[in-house]
Amino acid sequence: MTTFLRHSLWAVACFIAVCMTSVAHAQVIKVKQAELEKVEGAWLLNANFGxxxxxxxENALKKGVTLHFVVQFELTRNRWYWFDEKTANVQRQVRLSHQPLINQYRITAGGLAFNANSLVEALRIAGTIGGWSVIEAAAIDAEKQYEAALRMTLDLGKLPKPFQVDALNSRDWSLSGEWLRFPFNASMTTVMGRKL
Structure with missing residues (x-):
């Protein structure tokens, strides 16, 4: 084996190790609880994220950078003969900002605004989704099985440009959200995802 080939293999192995380490240390937004509830002609989502x-x-937030989170909900139906059918695909924006002069946090979501006195309280409010209409009852078949999927992520594209560079280069800025997937049947009145 030539020296060049040995060094190339070593470089590739180091790159893979660094990538795996950064993925392993990525911060995760976890779904703690999710519930779909049938109300009149729609299904409403109630969920809590950690x-x-x-x-x-946290430092950027305290210095005035607004954090934009995206809550994504999908409803799909498996088809053996073709791609999965996407019955519902909706998103909701949640904004979290800090007002240093009065040392208060502000959360806006779904046209509503809330204030919080501590970061812990602000994150709890930002991670709470209640009564969000995600599925129209007329769009689904009560006799078919579906899969619901839910997650929350930080929208890095809405950070100021210098912070976007930091987000790409530092795991200290990494904040990803895992998908929670659970079976859904429209004949039920309530569907539970996970409760921790």
């Missing part, structure tokens, strides 16, 4: 900010994001 959000933990890494130090870099």
């Amino acid at each position: 959000i933990e900010l890494p130090p870099g994001l």
